[in-house]
Amino acid sequence: MGHQSNTTSEFIKLLTGHQSSLRAYIVSLMPGSDDIDDVLQDTNVVLWKKMESFELGTHFQAWAFAIARNMVKANWKNKKRDLSPVLNQTVIDAVAQTWFQRDATHPSAKQAALDRCLKTLRESERALIDARYQSPKSLEKHAKVIGRSAESIRVSLFRIREKLRQCVQKRMATIEGGAA
Amino acid sequence: MIRDKLKLHIQALLDGCITDADLSSLETELEQSEEARKLYLDYTEIHSLMEQKASGASAAYNVVSIDRIISKQKRIRIAVFAAAAVLIIGLVSLRLLTVQEGPPALVFNTAAGSEFTLTHDPGDSETEGMIMDKGSRLQLSRGTVELTFASGVRSVIKAPADMTLQEDDTLFLNRGAAWFDVPEKAIGFTVKTKDLNVVDLGTEFGVVSKPGAYGEVHVFNGKVKASALNIRKESVILVANEARRNNPTGRLDTIAVNPSAFLKNLAELPPYLHWAFDEYDQFDVKGSHPAVDEVVTTPISRQAPPELVQGKSGAALLLNGNSQGLQTNWAGIYGDDRPLSTAVWVRIPKGADLTDWPAIVGWGIPMYSKAKWKVQATHPQNDIGNPPVARVSLGGHFYDSQTRLDDNQWHHIAAVYHGTHPETGEPDMALYVDGQRESLTHYTAPLRHEGLDVDEYEEIKNSPDARPMMIGQSLRKSLGKQDTTFRGLIDELYIFDGALSQEAIKTLVTFTNNPQPTE
Numbered sequence: 001m002g003h004q005s006n007t008t009s010e011f012i013k014l015l016t017g018h019q020s021s022l023r024a025y026i027v028s029l030m031p032g033s034d035d036i037d038d039v040l041q042d043t044n045v046v047l048w049k050k051m052e053s054f055e056l057g058t059h060f061q062a063w064a065f066a067i068a069r070n071m072v073k074a075n076w077k078n079k080k081r082d083l084s085p086v087l088n089q090t091v092i093d094a095v096a097q098t099w100f101q102r103d104a105t106h107p108s109a110k111q112a113a114l115d116r117c118l119k120t121l122r123e124s125e126r127a128l129i130d131a132r133y134q135s136p137k138s139l140e141k142h143a144k145v146i147g148r149s150a151e152s153i154r155v156s157l158f159r160i161r162e163k164l165r166q167c168v169q170k171r172m173a174t175i176e177g178g179a180a
Numbered sequence: 181m182i183r184d185k186l187k188l189h190i191q192a193l194l195d196g197c198i199t200d201a202d203l204s205s206l207e208t209e210l211e212q213s214e215e216a217r218k219l220y221l222d223y224t225e226i227h228s229l230m231e232q233k234a235s236g237a238s239a240a241y242n243v244v245s246i247d248r249i250i251s252k253q254k255r256i257r258i259a260v261f262a263a264a265a266v267l268i269i270g271l272v273s274l275r276l277l278t279v280q281e282g283p284p285a286l287v288f289n290t291a292a293g294s295e296f297t298l299t300h301d302p303g304d305s306e307t308e309g310m311i312m313d314k315g316s317r318l319q320l321s322r323g324t325v326e327l328t329f330a331s332g333v334r335s336v337i338k339a340p341a342d343m344t345l346q347e348d349d350t351l352f353l354n355r356g357a358a359w360f361d362v363p364e365k366a367i368g369f370t371v372k373t374k375d376l377n378v379v380d381l382g383t384e385f386g387v388v389s390k391p392g393a394y395g396e397v398h399v400f401n402g403k404v405k406a407s408a409l410n411i412r413k414e415s416v417i418l419v420a421n422e423a424r425r426n427n428p429t430g431r432l433d434t435i436a437v438n439p440s441a442f443l444k445n446l447a448e449l450p451p452y453l454h455w456a457f458d459e460y461d462q463f464d465v466k467g468s469h470p471a472v473d474e475v476v477t478t479p480i481s482r483q484a485p486p487e488l489v490q491g492k493s494g495a496a497l498l499l500n501g502n503s504q505g506l507q508t509n510w511a512g513i514y515g516d517d518r519p520l521s522t523a524v525w526v527r528i529p530k531g532a533d534l535t536d537w538p539a540i541v542g543w544g545i546p547m548y549s550k551a552k553w554k555v556q557a558t559h560p561q562n563d564i565g566n567p568p569v570a571r572v573s574l575g576g577h578f579y580d581s582q583t584r585l586d587d588n589q590w591h592h593i594a595a596v597y598h599g600t601h602p603e604t605g606e607p608d609m610a611l612y613v614d615g616q617r618e619s620l621t622h623y624t625a626p627l628r629h630e631g632l633d634v635d636e637y638e639e640i641k642n643s644p645d646a647r648p649m650m651i652g653q654s655l656r657k658s659l660g661k662q663d664t665t666f667r668g669l670i671d672e673l674y675i676f677d678g679a680l681s682q683e684a685i686k687t688l689v690t691f692t693n694n695p696q697p698t699e
Contacts, residue, residue, distance in 0.1 A: 020225075020229060020232065021225075023228050023232065024221075024224050024225040024227075024228040024229070025225050025615070027194075027227060027228045027231075028220065028221055028224040030196075031193045031196075032193060032195065032196030036228075047394070059315060062540070065416075086193070086203070087193075087203075087207060088207055088211075090211055091207050091210045091211050091556075094210065094211055094217060095210065095217055095220065095221070095369050098214060098217040098218060098221060099221065101214070102218060102221060110225065110229065111229055111233075114226060114229050114230075114233075127462065132230075133230045133231060134234055141464065141476060144476045144478065145462065145463055145464070145477065145478055146216035146385070147474065147478060147482050154192075154195075157191070157195075158187065158188055158191055161191060161223065161226065161227075162187060163227055165222050165223060165308070166225055168222075168226060169222070
């Protein structure tokens with residue numbers, strides 16, 4: 001009972017600890033899709049059911065990503081209205097492969113870095129990025145409120161996300177450097 | 181591909197707005213370049229984390245903000261993600277497959293616009309919705325909550341409040357002003373604060389718990405046993421119309437019973453639009469009125485939009501008199517006998533010049549019968565020598581209140597139009613300042629049109645001469661003129677499509693009286 005309970009606890013830690021990267025992985029395979037969170041949920045259920053087949057100490061992310069990849073494919077198959085993925089299959093294969101060639105960083109560290117970087121944004125930049133991620137409608141409203149065109153908003157968003165990307169990269173490099 | 185163009189294409193793809201040509205070009209780049217793929221994954225990760233952040237669901241924390249989840253239930257896609265978060269919490273607690281037995285210890289409901297966070301005991305994976313079980317903690321940052329215990333105890337608590345259900349019949353009130361009605365079968369129900377223990381002996385009572393202050397208990401009916409938890413640990417039985425406050429030595433000092441410190445019901449309000457002017461919302465409107473999704477509020481001057489500063493509740497709109505008002509695309513509420521109400525907090529600096537009738541809020545065409553609504557702070561006779569008071573006007577009818585407003589303190593102004601008075605044939609109007617009904621001075625001015633019927637109201641509403649709803653700005657044609665903008669602070673503006681009762685206004689005053697420290 002004790003051993004079983006410890007194994008389950010370890011598995012749960014791995015599963016919860018990989019939620020952010022699992023979701024990002026799914027987003028990268030089906031960008032712009034409305035079904036991301038459905039697929040994530042389905043993936044979680046399958047991972048939980050298959051817990052017994054996972055061997056602690058082996059590469060959890062590789063195993064979880066493989067299952068997520070299958071769930072993404074199943075989603076395409078089940079969606080009669082949208083049979084084909086946005087990106088072509090060769091690109092999806094290449095993208096999936098690249099995930100494993102990147103340096104693995106703890107997702108919570110990345111989330112923390114992003115949180116810090118968001119605080120460095122100017123108020124107007126923060127308002128814009130918040131409006132973008134609340135709902136598309138609020139972005140439209142925001143555009144009207146600040147009296148700007150959709151195109152100029154898109155350009156601003158581009159700059160802000162680039163700023164965030166660079167900031168997160170810099171912070172992660174510092175963390176990794178500090179840990180080394 | 182030029183790197184900037186690659187970044188643009190990646191972002192357009194993630195935003196779901198990439199063109200076919202750009203997608204084709206992006207695919208080629210992603211297929212051929214590992215650097216491009218790494219960049220794609222960098223953006224994807226940030227995009228996904230931002231989406232997770234916006235959804236409010238984080239699997240890493242055992243905290244679920246139920247108000248967020250409930251709001252998402254209208255959108256299936258995100259509700260599923262919320263469910264995913266709950267699933268993961270369940271996994272953490274190792275109780276995924278257990279089933280909750282029996283009814284919940286407590287269900288709760290909140291007034292419209294309330295904001296709260298609900299946190300469950302780490303061992304509780306099943307509690308979902310507006311339910312509390314043993315160990316659940318409810319933190320109310322704004323608004324009012326009504327608790328209904330399984331035992332029949334009913335409680336209404338206003339923000340800011342923080343409470344934890346310790347046992348089925350024991351509530352720990354870390355912060356808040358809470359009113360309780362305890363039926364006979366629930367005698368023994370207990371409320372604890374940091375320094376008080378209040379045991380019900382069949383009654384209706386209130387408990388106040390504030391940071392940095394000693395706890396209070398007020399009894400309205402029946403009796404309770406109140407005990408201090410510090411030093412002397414005085415314990416007394418209190419009966420109706422008695423109240424005590426704990427002191428540093430643990431003695432319970434007698435104080436005046438104060439029923440007005442508590443709410444007994446959640447406010448039932450007509451459809452409304454609400455501008456909170458908080459930093460997160462900026463000028464956005466919320467509310468239950470059908471127009472809420474169409475109303476867009478913009479600064480009249482794009483060069484000098486109004487600032488948001490510390491307000492009565494969160495942030496407030498600061499207008500300095502220099503064309504800083506806001507305009508909306510909403511026509512307002514029209515109709516001969518259509519009741520309506522406006523409620524707002526204002527703070528007017530001493531000696532402020534409010535001549536030339538700048539509105540706090542208004543719409544329509546001045547001097548058209550009942551085709552203009554305007555609430556303002558004004559010097560009677562437009563004479564700066566007369567201290568400013570609240571005024572509401574409907575067409576050519578003007579009603580001035582008595583309370584002086586330019587004392588640099590917050591005042592709540594509510595104007596209510598009940599429709600045409602059946603005896604006088606004039607507007608049946610009421611003005612409330614700080615929740616108290618004011619005696620009114622009535623003026624009239626010559627009208628350009630009398631007795632418009634509904635069709636004509638529609639015509640006027642759509643006329644180019646009609647002002648849409650404006651905030652802090654005169655409705656006159658001299659729009660934008662320096663001297664026609666309000667001077668002072670405006671906060672928590674509500675427009676109701678119906679007449680508010682005095683009780684509802686008092687509730688609203690309490691509901692929006694929620695000062696929060698600046699971060």
